Each structure stands twice: as structure tokens, then as C-alpha cells.
Amino acid sequence: MNSPEVFTPPGAHLSFYADFIFPEHAKRLQETLRREIAWRQDRIFLFGKSHLIPRRQAFQGETGLHYQYSNLQLAAEPWHPDVKSLRDQLVPLCHVPFNSVLLNQYRTGGDKMGWHSDDEPELGKNPVIASITLGATRRFVLKHRYDKSQPKLTFDLPCGSLLIMAGQTQHYWQHALPETRRIHEERINLTFRYIIPKDTSL
Numbered sequence: 582m583n584s585p586e587v588f589t590p591p592g593a594h595l596s597f598y599a600d601f602i603f604p605e606h607a608k609r610l611q612e613t614l615r616r617e618i619a620w621r622q623d624r625i626f627l628f629g630k631s632h633l634i635p636r637r638q639a640f641q642g643e644t645g646l647h648y649q650y651s652n653l654q655l656a657a658e659p660w661h662p663d664v665k666s667l668r669d670q671l672v673p674l675c676h677v678p679f680n681s682v683l684l685n686q687y688r689t690g691g692d693k694m695g696w697h698s699d700d701e702p703e704l705g706k707n708p709v710i711a712s713i714t715l716g717a718t719r720r721f722v723l724k725h726r727y728d729k730s731q732p733k734l735t736f737d738l739p740c741g742s743l744l745i746m747a748g749q750t751q752h753y754w755q756h757a758l759p760e761t762r763r764i765h766e767e768r769i770n771l772t773f774r775y776i777i778p779k780d781t782s783l
């Protein structure tokens with residue numbers, strides 16, 4: 582594996598590995614996950630109205646973990662073995678004991694994710710998020726939350742790439758995956774996270 586390209590604009594720390602997974606392996610993995618993941622298209626409520634989210638997703642990890650997102654609470658499903666082996670590669674690389682992953686399936690360029698930060702309290706302070714792309718290259722953009730003079734950052738994330746967001750990135754920056762109508766192929770994205778387990782003994 583080549584060393585990453587590192588980007589450190591004010592308040593962010595991003596490491597980009599263009600070729601984290603070999604192309605043939607990445608392609609096979611995409612096909613396996615497309616077939617074997619229990620993808621769901623949930624509804625969220627925004628300003629009193631219900632919307633189908635513009636992508637499909639799944640949440641996996643250690644038993645008992647939950648991911649809270651808008652009005653949704655997803656309980657962790659058991660690791661898919663191929664997802665678990667990616668986790669096992671990322672733990673020593675990032676020095677983070679990732680215990681969960683959010684999987685997103687963008688069926689075509691019409692599927693997308695709006696501006697947000699991954700700053701839920703259960704991720705703790707300065708969470709490290711490791712993001713793997715399989716399938717179509719889509720544009721991933723970041724913008725500073727407060728300092729509008731900071732230029733936007735754009736990454737074209739290719740199949741098999743890894744982008745690590747670390748440091749204060751989630752406090753000072755938002756990110757999004759805009760729709761790209763000219764793309765008709767699927768992209769699958771896996772964002773590995775460490776969720777602080779709730780102490781159930783209390």
C-alpha cells in the first residue's frame with residue numbers, strides 16, 4: 582500500500598489512500614455486498630414530513646450498539662465476514678478499535694447524502710471515520726462550518742479508495758455526497774466508526 586496523501590486545512594485532518602483495496606478484489610467485494618447485505622431504505626421525518634432517504638443503508642457492528650440518525654435508531658446487525666475483515670485491516674492502520682460500520686448504497690448518481698458532520702455524541706470528541714468506496718467514482722465534498730473564506734475540498738473517491746477523517750474534522754467541517762445525474766452505476770460506501778458503548782449496567 583502506498584502512503585496516503587494528507588490534507589490539513591484549518592480544523593481538519595484527512596488522509597487519502599487511492600488504492601487501499603486491489604481493483605479486482607474491490608469489484609468482487611462490491612458484488613458480494615450488493616447481494617448479501619440487508620439493504621434498507623428508511624424514512625426520516627423532517628419538519629413534520631416523512632421522506633424516503635435517497636439511498637439504501639445498513640448498520641453493522643458489535644451486539645448492542647445503536648446508531649442514532651434523525652428520528653431513526655438502527656440496531657447493529659452482526660458483521661458480514663468481508664466487512665469484518667476490512668475492519669480488522671483498518672484497526673491497526675488507524676489505531677482505532679472500530680466497533681461499527683454504516684454501509685450506504687447509492688444505486689445510481691441520483692442517490693446522495695446531504696451536508697452533515699458525523700458529530701453524534703456517541704462518537705465522542707474528535708472521532709476518526711474511515712470511509713471505503715466500492716464501485717462508481719463519486720464526488721465527496723467538504724466545507725468549513727464557520728469560516729466561509731475556506732475553499733471547499735473535493736475528492737473524487739475511486740473504487741477501492743480509503744478516506745480517513747480525523748482530528749477536529751467533524752467539529753469544523755461538514756461533508757456531503759451530491760447527486761451526479763450522469764452516473765448510472767452503483768457506489769457502495771462503508772464508514773467505520775467507534776461508538777462509545779452505553780453502560781448498560783447502570
Ligand SMILES: O=C(O)CCC(=O)C(=O)O
Nearest residue numbers: 683685699721758770772
Ligand atoms: O458516501 C460517502 O462517501 C459519505 C458517507 C457519509 O458521510 C456517512 O456515512 O456519514
Ligand SMILES: [Fe+2]
Nearest residue numbers: 697698699756
Ligand atoms: Fe458522514
